Amino acid sequence: MSSDKTKRLGLNKWVGSDQVLRAEFNENFDKIDAYVDDSLAVKTTSVQLKQGLQVVDVNQSSPLNNVTIQGRTLVNLLGRAGGFEAGDIVQWEKGSATLTIDTSTFVSGKSCGKVTTTASAVCYIAQRFTFKKGKYYILIAETKNGTATTGVLIGNNDFASTWNTDATKWTTQFVKINYTENREDYVIFNCSGAAGQTGYIDNYRVYEITRAEYDAIDSMTTEQIAAKWPYVDDMKSVYSPYIIKHGENGLPPMIAWNIHDGNTGANISFPDKDTLYIDKYAPGVSGIWYKVPIGAGQTYTFKTTVNIENIGGNVSDGGYYNLWPYDAQGKELAPLHSPPYAPQNGETLLQKTFAVPTNAVALGIFIGADIESTGNYTFSRPTLHSGSEALPFVSNSNDDYLFFPNVKLASNVDGTVHDTLFQHDGKYWKQARFKTMDLTGDLEWGPLGKGPGWKSVTTNSNTVAGAVLISSFGLGTFTKFDGKILGPYIISSGIDTGWIPVDYSVRIGIPNSDSGWSDKHDPSPDDIKAYFNGWRMFQEGQDPNTSLYTSGNKWWLNRRDNTTTTTPDISQSVWKVSQSPYKLQYQLATPTIEEITSEGGITLHEGLNQVEVGTGLIIRETIRWVDGEPLGYGVYYYTNHQIMAGGSTKFRKRAKGTVTVYKNGCRDFSTSSAGTSIDDWIKLDKIAFDPSAAYTVTYFALEQYALTCNIQSIRAEYAGNIKSVVDTLAAGQSDMAARVGALEITRAQRVQSQWIKPTLLNGWVNYGDGAYTDAGYFKDELGIIHIRGLVKNGQLNASIFMLPLGYRPARAMVIPVATDGNGQLILGRLTIDFNGSVYHTLGGTGWFSLDGISFLAER
Template sequence: MAEVTPNIGLKKPLESEFVSIHTLNENMDKVDQSLGAVNDLPTSAANVADAISEVYDHLADKSPHQLTLTQGVQVVQGGDVPAILHPTMQGRTLVNLLGRDGNCENTSRWSAELVSLAIDTTNVAYGTSAIKMTHTSTGGYMYRVTQLAAGKYYLLAGTLKNVNMLNGLAVRFVAIGDQNFYGNYITGTDKFEISYATVAPAAYDGSSGIRIGIGAMVASSGQYGYADGIRLYEITAAEKTYIDGLTTAEAQAYIAANYPYVDDMKHVNAVYIENKGKNLLPPFSKWTMNSNGAVNGEYSYQLTTSTTTNQPSWAKVNLIIGQQYTYSAVHAGRLVVVFYDITGQVISGSGVSTAEAELTFTVPVNTAYAEMRFDGDSSIGTFTFTNPMLNFGPEPLLFEPQKPSYLYLPDCNLRSNVGGSVADRLYTDGQGKPRVTRRFRETALDGTLAWAFNLDFSGFKRVICPLPGATYVNAKAVKYDGKLLRENVDVDGIDNFQIDVTPSLYITIADTDSGWGESYTPTEDEIKAYFWGWRMYGSNDGLPYTGTNGGKIWKMIDANNNSTYGQGVLVVPTTLNILAETAYKPYRLMYQLSQSVDEPVTYEGSLMLHEGDNQVEVGTGIVVREAASPVTRAAGDLHGINSISGYLSTNPLKNRTEKILRVHKNSLDDRNWLRGIGNILNWYGTGYAYIPIAYFDSAAAYSVTYLALDTYMLGIAPQTISAEYAPNIRESVESLVRELVESRTETSVLANTKAQKQQPQWIASTLRNDWVNFASGMAASYRQNESGEVELRGVIRNGITTDGVVLFYLPTDYKPTRQTVIGVLNYHPSTNEVFKAFLVIDADGKVTIYGAGAGSAISFDGVVFPLK
């Protein structure tokens, strides 16, 4: 008797049997039934054999997929399965040899040759103003003097707008080896464009300055234009050759992407990489909403109109030129797309709209961003708008909420030498965490260093300070006003620096800058006061102090080299001036490490690729979880963040804001906040956030994550990012399991370390102004506890008790982020009485006392304050 197979019962005829067609057909039917329909296969294959191969392919051991990201918005093809993207990027440093002068916020930084200069706040490319240059005769120009070196290569670029000069406006190198080098002339009159020139000053010895100019070769009196974003960079010979070989349009685009304007010295920093997901539109809490609209859910909105104006609400999105998109929604109004160029102007004839359920469009040339709008279509009534979707391609996808993923690197500061041959490198470790291999360091040259007088020259002085033992190669030094110091082995000119082999740092300072008069020798504390941001004067005439023009007086220096703030102080300052947060930055020194170090870097998020097309954006300007103080609107109905008008008080963020991305309440996202893009006159920048009073928690700590408007003040984007991701299910699962195991290991190690950790050690305070410890067992000291708070203890006595007198300083890791005031016990031994005094701990670490009486003893026991 014939046997059957054990699984699906196929008949197995004996050798002696006759096999009928019926038996064969029956066997094939059972096989077909067992395999099922081909269109039900859980793969993309069209037959079973290919499906089996595809399954094996997903389970095979494979190398990761590689891809390259560049600055801006781009389409990235994902794999067959969702995967985490692991990025790698190189550091880069841009040093603007014009310091901050090229920002064109101050005409005093520039000289005029047959032109008049004025500040203009309407025609602006960077910051809040540009320089308007009006010709008073033929061939004039604005200029400033700088130094170049023979044997090196330079790029000069400016963002210029011509108005009525027939021959145009251009950058120029003036008289290098008896030659003038002109950039391309900007002849268009409707927008800012880049004019550029490269030079290799072989005939220039660098002993004196040359002129860097902006102007016209021929212009009539009264003709004018605007200049902004002027930068002078040292480049490599290869870069000069490459730029010179490009067409003007190609070079303008290349320079805009690779040599943007920066203030003084900036690195790859404040980097974000973001993938919006399949739906490029955010929930309505992130739209700019019309006042007649009501948000009923994350993706549900209702507009009620009483006039025939359209009354739009919109979301600002970045799109790819030439790419086709589809905008869809369930609605009873009108869908609208409006395209804008880089200056914020609507591109002529580039708005599209429809009352249908979907709108397909192609992004036109010169588009910088678009607004996806919904409005009432010039009608009166009630209009609903739900489930908006923006996706790639000519067909709408099924609605899904936006599922963004991102990686923020707010303070990575990846540096390099000129040309990038030596650079910091950011990579992803085995736990999926970013780390940096550091080749460079940067340090503040402030009053904490052991500065000393070295030598007096006519008109300037040289000071010296020892540096920590290291090899200082590829060093760059920046003055407080953004000016780059010139490295000079002889250190015999103003604003020179040099590091010797000991190593010690030498810096030269003009007498007019420091306030130390000719032949006057400053004390060590007076030198430190200069590096804290103070200038010295004679009280009789306000000139540099010579010892014969009255007493000494110190005033604060700001970023524009002014020192007119306040009336001045009569005692040599020992702390950073209070303009440091906004208008003064200490000298800085960047140098190459002799041996690289590997260290973690602050980050937030993780980047995921979904199947198919992904729109990934790379940029700079991210600020993560900055503390915010919401204030009440004058009408009393809202609390707002980043306001400078219309609210009971102002609360600008540290940087002018392009867009607020998230508002955090006690570290968690608070989705009750609405965000928008507003008038720059009402907000510090354009981004703002607000919340109805009913949803505001006055006891909560709020912070925001946002994009800064003036990215040139924070850093530059990487030129490219290399990244890899798992190619199939096996590698994706293995990667996730590996990261999970290593993360759990790290968590358990931290937990055990915390359980076994000894109490933090107390550090003795260095007392000042005659204060001493009350007794040997009661020494003033501080420590940081396991909760991240700073604790003080001890008792001190018999010091100077003037209000605001400094008791001691806390080092960097023990400074609060904002001023803290704490009551302390104030004991008067002579009267045996106890009063309350007030301890003030400033963000710079200064600890002062108010309300202490003569002969006081101050107790710090029980003083605890948070760092944030």
């Protein structure tokens, strides 16, 4: 009889005088046979990934494959009013209360709503709202009591949450609502107490939900409800989704960490990428820090080694570390670190296993020398692993990632019809069931109907020829420039309505108070185009914001800068930053399949993997640097700085968390940030700057609510045994060879794109004597727009032509050009706006050169 077993298969082993039994002998063969069968079987394991950070346990290293993402659209029926940003609060009615914005405390954006009672009563702010028969709704908001005696709550006149009296933190409140008949009511925030008391509210949203979701609410936690229905401005779909598999070691090389900005009394260097050396000669804070995402409620183990020589001063903790968790609002929670540290010479292992708080989303780690100590400190090989086991050190230079830049995935309200992202033949594809478009002055508009206080307008037929029609109307959702969700067609009123009729045109009902058109004025097509580009008409000599045009000279209000004019450039979009064009999202009658761009790939390692899923990632945005000399930081260049160069280097979106800088497509570790994790500036030592390099950044957008909604789930697979891993890798190799071959053939056959002749505007015409080139533009294979031509005789300071979407810069560009002024060569200026307007801003009109202009298309 065997006295031992093998480690892997548990085979019987005989030693010394052990008797060999036939049954045990045969058992070994059966185990070997079973192992071979299992190894040769096609075995895959499905995995469901949710928004946020999670841990996936894998029995062997394997590629993540067959990724599928379903689209989702959230429509906040309050539009943007529930964000309580500057300009939003005027939309709220008030009872025995005042409403102001407060920038000292908020959940998202830059402010919240602060309600102050003006009487000793239940005071309120409210929005008129129609709860429709048979529909199901959920009202959600973040609230915080100020000084109100009774507290604050949300709801309507029939249903309400409980009173919240907590003034120490933001609390998510919700209430579900359903009626058997239409109910004209309000969406309300109550603040109850004595006169002069206060309460706060942010992220108020109202969503229509399904009956199944309505019934499930009672069994859900507040955290689950907040995660399922986060706040969004107006209508948002899944945008730019991503999957990141953090390295087996959750920490990057030490050279990529941030040096503490207040570092004093020490010289800091990196002998290699995973080693930190601190030569500490005087008191002061000395060390490096890094912030990483973590899974709420998960267990982690941190460790690093420190070797100390010549320790002195007031030693106290000597070489030490700090672990600080942060919640979703960036608030620092209770620390997770504790002694022992390293208060003596020699080598010490610093190690801590800890449980993450359930409300934590990030962990800040600091490594350094105690403030009063001196000496030579060498920290090396820091690790952060999921679980309670301190695993061997692995140097992680990069995480695995899978990005889908600029991909939008939408759905209907109940999610039964949705866009789908899927993988096939090694490529990623999108089955599109929805289309979203801006309703701007670029469309052909005309008058349609009118009534007291409103006008309705229409585009040409077949503007949305692919839309689904149900009961003679297209299935679509319209949003207004201020985020308001437009209502459906009503024969008796055209105020804030939108619909798609049987001729597939787009029709909008516009209040006169928005357009500036009085009941006496019938707008022309150009009047309508100007309105959809942000211009408001008003009566000469009267208030530009409120008066209605009746007769005489037409005056126009530029919404962007509040200037007025009698000669508007109607082709120029002038919406404020807080506004946007009208938008329409409609369902397609016939789905379309399109290949999409992806970046990266993911391999799960054996054991516990930290996998992060999210949306709203801004990928490879081009940046520019500015000299820090004017503010006394002459050894650095800066980008995304709010003050330097008038803020002209700011990113397109405010950034949160880590910003990754790339130099010519490769990660640049020579940059550092401000360390606030909220829209940080980035600096680069002038010695490390390469003026010939292309610098880009990838970052997470801070205002997710203004860009995207969250993902419900992602389905994927990974191989469950060696054969499946090999099969997956072989198929991937074959797909890659096919793609490379197709690319080589395409490149060999590629010819230059054709020049596109634009429609010239505002009197501009081609020079046209045959010796000079007509105006034109094209986009090359690298996404660079090229413009050429010679034009003349147009209107000063007006658009020459418009560039379509996909051919526009991210920000306005000012370009010097040659022009003719009364027979003299003079320097002119051409502006290319982010809305596509190419317009004359300075110079003569005898002729105006467009030759030699090129830029990267980013919008």
